[in-house]
Amino acid sequence: MNKSIRKIAYLGPPGTYSEQAARQWNNVDELLSVESIPAVAKSVEEGESYQGIVPIENSIEGGVTFTLDLLIHDSTLSICGEVIVPINHYLMAQKEIDLESITTVFSHPQSLGQCRQFLLNNLPRAIPMASLSNAKAVEEMLDATPNSAAISSERSANLYGATILDKNVEDNPNNETRFVILSHDDHEITSNDKTSLCFEFDGDGPGILSESLTEFAARNINLVKIESRPNKRRLGRYVFLVDIDGHRKTPEVKQALDSLQRKVSMLKIFGSYPKGDM
Numbered sequence: 354m355n356k357s358i359r360k361i362a363y364l365g366p367p368g369t370y371s372e373q374a375a376r377q378w379n380n381v382d383e384l385l386s387v388e389s390i391p392a393v394a395k396s397v398e399e400g401e402s403y404q405g406i407v408p409i410e411n412s413i414e415g416g417v418t419f420t421l422d423l424l425i426h427d428s429t430l431s432i433c434g435e436v437i438v439p440i441n442h443y444l445m446a447q448k449e450i451d452l453e454s455i456t457t458v459f460s461h462p463q464s465l466g467q468c469r470q471f472l473l474n475n476l477p478r479a480i481p482m483a484s485l486s487n488a489k490a491v492e493e494m495l496d497a498t499p500n501s502a503a504i505s506s507e508r509s510a511n512l513y514g515a516t517i518l519d520k521n522v523e524d525n526p527n528n529e530t531r532f533v534i535l536s537h538d539d540h541e542i543t544s545n546d547k548t549s550l551c552f553e554f555d556g557d558g559p560g561i562l563s564e565s566l567t568e569f570a571a572r573n574i575n576l577v578k579i580e581s582r583p584n585k586r587r588l589g590r591y592v593f594l595v596d597i598d599g600h601r602k603t604p605e606v607k608q609a610l611d612s613l614q615r616k617v618s619m620l621k622i623f624g625s626y627p628k629g630d631m
Contacts, residue, residue: 361381366492408463415580432535435629443519452475455476467523539623572605574599
């Protein structure tokens with residue numbers, strides 16, 4: 354890899370919201386399109402890219418499971434930043450057609466979920482088809498039958514020559530996706546940081562989770578987010594994912610994490626990084 358050129362890997366092809374987030378990040382020289390979220394991490398791990406950007410959370414659909422599972426189980430990369438991208442979905446087809454004639458709608462599963470009510474109200478007979486990305490959905494739609502449609506970005510429609518049938522078809526106008534930037538190291542301390550981590554327990558019992566979270570409350574550390582994912586080893590056992598205010602190197606956060614470490618069977622810190630603009 355040419356050390357003078359800093360690449361950022363993103364979930365392609367061009368036209369995805371991941372590409373938009375990568376352009377918005379504006380901390381690299383070149384964008385590299387790859388075919389999947391795990392491929393983004395692999396590109397960084399193998400030195401092909403300087404950084405990678407992946408979606409982690411949507412304001413409507415919640416956590417992006419592909420990314421969460423990657424961070425928990427499959428990657429040693431750190432989060433060094435985040436980007437918040439407003440999401441505006443467009444319905445498009447090969448040419449101008451009536452909505453009633455559409456039988457298939459291609460899009461990424463998250464986007465299909467974000468447009469669920471629109472699809473029920475306007476295309477109740479259309480079959481949703483999951484694609485690897487929103488831009489890939491446009492390519493698949495253009496190769497399908499003429500009564501197919503896709504939900505994607507305006508940029509995708511322009512890039513691939515699709516005809517826009519309707520705009521802003523997301524169910525909630527306050528639709529935003531948070532992307533995180535993956536690197537070999539997280540970010541140094543700034544005046545406005547957050548820390549992302551996960552942990553799990555060997556067993557189960559009343560108050561085991563709340564008692565662990567008091568390590569943050571006792572030090573006046575704000576808990577920004579908490580969610581859970583199956584630990585993939587046993588039914589009913591979960592990994593808890595937490596975002597907190599503050600940097601892992603500050604005394605109060607370090608103390609809380611050290612105390613938490615003694616109460617859990619596994620603690621993994623994804624990284625500390627500046628908060629993105631909300």
